[in-house]
Amino acid sequence: MTTTVDDFPAQDPVYRTAGLWESLTIPAQFAKVVAQHTDRLAVITAEGVLSYGDLDARSDRIAAGLLQLGLDPGDRVLLQITNRLESIIAWYALLKAALVPVATLAPHREHEINAISRQAEAKAHLVEASLPFDLITFATAIATNHPTLRHLLTIGTPTKDAPLGSTAASRAIPLESLGAGLDPAEARALVAAAQATVDPDDLAVLQLSGGTTGTPKLIPRQHAEYWYNAAAYAERLGWTHETRVAHLIPVVHNAGITCAVHAAASVGATLVLGTVDPATWVPLIARTNADAVLIGHGHFSAFAAPGVLDAMPSLRQVILSGAKVPDRLFDELERRGIWSGQLFGMGEGLFCVSNLDDPREARLRTVGTALSPLDEIKLLQPDTELEVADGEVGELCARGPYTIRGYYRAADHNRRAFTSDGFYRTGDLARWGSYDGRAYLHIEGRIKDVINRGGEKISADEVERLLLAHPSISQAAVVAMPDARLGEKACAFVVADRDLDVPDVQHHLSALGVAKFKWPERVVRVAELPRTNVGKIDKTALRRLVPGSGNSPAG
Numbered sequence: 001m002t003t004t005v006d007d008f009p010a011q012d013p014v015y016r017t018a019g020l021w022e023s024l025t026i027p028a029q030f031a032k033v034v035a036q037h038t039d040r041l042a043v044i045t046a047e048g049v050l051s052y053g054d055l056d057a058r059s060d061r062i063a064a065g066l067l068q069l070g071l072d073p074g075d076r077v078l079l080q081i082t083n084r085l086e087s088i089i090a091w092y093a094l095l096k097a098a099l100v101p102v103a104t105l106a107p108h109r110e111h112e113i114n115a116i117s118r119q120a121e122a123k124a125h126l127v128e129a130s131l132p133f134d135l136i137t138f139a140t141a142i143a144t145n146h147p148t149l150r151h152l153l154t155i156g157t158p159t160k161d162a163p164l165g166s167t168a169a170s171r172a173i174p175l176e177s178l179g180a181g182l183d184p185a186e187a188r189a190l191v192a193a194a195q196a197t198v199d200p201d202d203l204a205v206l207q208l209s210g211g212t213t214g215t216p217k218l219i220p221r222q223h224a225e226y227w228y229n230a231a232a233y234a235e236r237l238g239w240t241h242e243t244r245v246a247h248l249i250p251v252v253h254n255a256g257i258t259c260a261v262h263a264a265a266s267v268g269a270t271l272v273l274g275t276v277d278p279a280t281w282v283p284l285i286a287r288t289n290a291d292a293v294l295i296g297h298g299h300f301s302a303f304a305a306p307g308v309l310d311a312m313p314s315l316r317q318v319i320l321s322g323a324k325v326p327d328r329l330f331d332e333l334e335r336r337g338i339w340s341g342q343l344f345g346m347g348e349g350l351f352c353v354s355n356l357d358d359p360r361e362a363r364l365r366t367v368g369t370a371l372s373p374l375d376e377i378k379l380l381q382p383d384t385e386l387e388v389a390d391g392e393v394g395e396l397c398a399r400g401p402y403t404i405r406g407y408y409r410a411a412d413h414n415r416r417a418f419t420s421d422g423f424y425r426t427g428d429l430a431r432w433g434s435y436d437g438r439a440y441l442h443i444e445g446r447i448k449d450v451i452n453r454g455g456e457k458i459s460a461d462e463v464e465r466l467l468l469a470h471p472s473i474s475q476a477a478v479v480a481m482p483d484a485r486l487g488e489k490a491c492a493f494v495v496a497d498r499d500l501d502v503p504d505v506q507h508h509l510s511a512l513g514v515a516k517f518k519w520p521e522r523v524v525r526v527a528e529l530p531r532t533n534v535g536k537i538d539k540t541a542l543r544r545l546v547p548g549s550g551n552s553p554a555g
């Protein structure tokens, strides 16, 4: 399946002329790394290790098997997999077969997968079989009467609830079985033929927007610019083939693919892939002598817990992301000689990252500087194209060599989400500050209506629409409530004809097949929702009313 000019606006080729993009696809970049680092370890997980050579051979074989199944270059493949060794093999196999991974997540359910699979016209669905929730039976149901889904693929050993041999499982094809009998040279030839159809500026991956609207938006990332994003990140952090990069956040997210999978590979480094559970990642980092790690808000308290840093003496670099950095954690890391800095990034592109030689205060208080010399940033007065005065807070808008010019098949939305000259309106608020004469970006909140639950973004608008489908709810507004571990959780204010509690609302959303991380964890019934003087729901007033906010009568 090929994309057309109507699918998403093309990037500006000036970035290739400027020497930032290479004329290579992601698999071609990977092949260069494999040639240089064949015997070096590419990935370590709790399940095992793979050298670059092994990863190359196994992903070749599976890529060839995917093509033999009848999948064609350009076909989209939904992913519901977690941080496992096979996930990395699957990632490169899909790209080598010229298939387009769609970065859906294991926790997504019918509500998300039905919409995204249709939007992406997915042909295959790759699920992890070993999770407590039976994704095989789930994916089988999704494929029933689906206009395009034809293939169900699995990694991991099926759970007890869906043993191989059950009707659902029997249609599922274990990824590892693909291309099993193929000679390596034959597999290589099939991959080469598929790759011959791909241009470096073709669609490589569909990432998911942490969006603000009721319907999910897909982010089209292209081969050359996506690899450039990752390589520039590894370079900013001074990584080499000797670096061991630990990653603990879901790997299929943009941060996982860019900052961990591709960035580590771009320099021939080793990816140490952990899971969210400290009981597994602490010993994994310790055992593998990992030296760099990216952590989000959800990890801040785990890293600050007694004994945790003592147990990981190999760490040399910690990149903090997703929220303001607590002074105490930063001080503790630096006291131990661990270089600490920040990342502000997004699936749509723009990254701001601390520089290795930034002064301590800049690394603690700011998100550093834009990753590329050709990134352009404007701080605009919201809903206008007017720049704010120097030092003032404005909406962060960006254009550059790895920032999209438009979402996938979303022309109407693109008119609102981008300025007339192609800057992406991030919905985040920022201001410029300076340390030692250098300009740095401070993040000052956001205007977009999302809740950031431990890094997973929840669109308030989406959840509000779903709540309104409840027969007793006539009005709904969802806002963030502070949470010590996750940063934020969703709190719903509802006008309803009867008392509703959290289980009522969660039961309703569960019945609609909504991913659990979006379910409100607090429900407040009100007589009416506060309104601004133009009649819009006053979310600022509601945030003050959130139980536990310190301002609410309850809290």
Ligand code: AMP
Pocket: 209, 210, 254, 255, 320, 321, 322, 323, 324, 342, 343, 344, 345, 346, 347, 348, 367, 426, 428, 443, 446, 455, 457
């Ligand atoms: P995603 O595309 O899911 O990676 O989400 C990107 C969004 O996460 C940004 O637009 C911000 O709202 C938020 N974000 C990312 N990094 C940071 C950070 N360092 N500080 C505050 N918010 C962040």
